[in-house]
Amino acid sequence: MRHYFFLVIYLSFILIMLNSCKSLNSKNTFDVIKLKGKKNSDVIHWDVITIGNLSRNRYWGESEERSLHSVICTTTIIRLKDYTIIVDPSLKDSTEMAKELMRRTGLAPDDIDVVFVTHEHGDHHAGILNFPKARWLANPIAAEIINKENNYIKKVEPAGTKIFDCIDVVTAPGHTPGTSGLRFDFKGLSIFVAGDAVATKDFWDENRMYFKALDTEESLRTYEKIAGMSDIVVPGHDNYFFCGF
Numbered sequence: 001m002r003h004y005f006f007l008v009i010y011l012s013f014i015l016i017m018l019n020s021c022k023s024l025n026s027k028n029t030f031d032v033i034k035l036k037g038k039k040n041s042d043v044i045h046w047d048v049i050t051i052g053n054l055s056r057n058r059y060w061g062e063s064e065e066r067s068l069h070s071v072i073c074t075t076t077i078i079r080l081k082d083y084t085i086i087v088d089p090s091l092k093d094s095t096e097m098a099k100e101l102m103r104r105t106g107l108a109p110d111d112i113d114v115v116f117v118t119h120e121h122g123d124h125h126a127g128i129l130n131f132p133k134a135r136w137l138a139n140p141i142a143a144e145i146i147n148k149e150n151n152y153i154k155k156v157e158p159a160g161t162k163i164f165d166c167i168d169v170v171t172a173p174g175h176t177p178g179t180s181g182l183r184f185d186f187k188g189l190s191i192f193v194a195g196d197a198v199a200t201k202d203f204w205d206e207n208r209m210y211f212k213a214l215d216t217e218e219s220l221r222t223y224e225k226i227a228g229m230s231d232i233v234v235p236g237h238d239n240y241f242f243c244g245f
């Protein structure tokens with residue numbers, strides 16, 4: 001009788017251990033994460049050129065009342081077999097922009113075919129004049145605002161819904177009405193270059209908007225939209241991060 005009692009205890013213990021191993025496995029391995037991108041894509045490479053920063057950062061304990069740092073945005077390069085796109089050229093100084101581009105990609109400014117500007121704020125097209133040979137594209141609302149300012153030698157063209165058939169131009173309003181990001185597939189990952197629709201990873205993690213957002217509710221809807229279609233987000237003023245959990 002006593003043997004049976006210990007046998008039951010022993011078998012119960014084995015069952016509990018097996019169950020906890022099973023749940024540990026399903027929670028801790030990456031095979032439960034379903035990636036949203038396609039494996040085959042015309043995008044052959046992408047790089048962040050400059051990692052942006054904000055003029056003030058509440059996550060560094062800074063007040064949002066005044067500017068504390070000179071600001072630059074995050075600049076991204078997307079390469080196809082025959083074309084190269086730069087998103088949000090950050091550096092006004094031509095030598096600096098060319099230096100960063102060469103340092104990170106081995107490319108020269110004249111190798112760029114398209115400049116895409118995520119929205120109308122000046123820090124996101126500060127370096128656009130360094131790419132005079134490229135086509136300049138933006139969301140139609142943003143393009144109209146930038147063109148009205150008349151600061152440049154040529155016009156920013158209104159973008160359609162695709163660039164080179166493989167990059168989606170996705171409206172991402174909230175920060176401004178004319179904000180659009182670029183989404184593309186790369187090795188099974190869906191990458192979203194967000195501009196200021198996502199300021200930094202900290203803002204994303206807290207589901208909070210940067211204080212300059214014109215429409216907070218719309219910004220939060222844009223967060224949801226981005227989360228539903230992306231594995232990697234490239235924010236407007238930070239390094240890229242994985243958001244596919």
Ligand SMILES: [Zn+2]
Nearest residue numbers: 119121175196
């Ligand atoms: Zn902005």
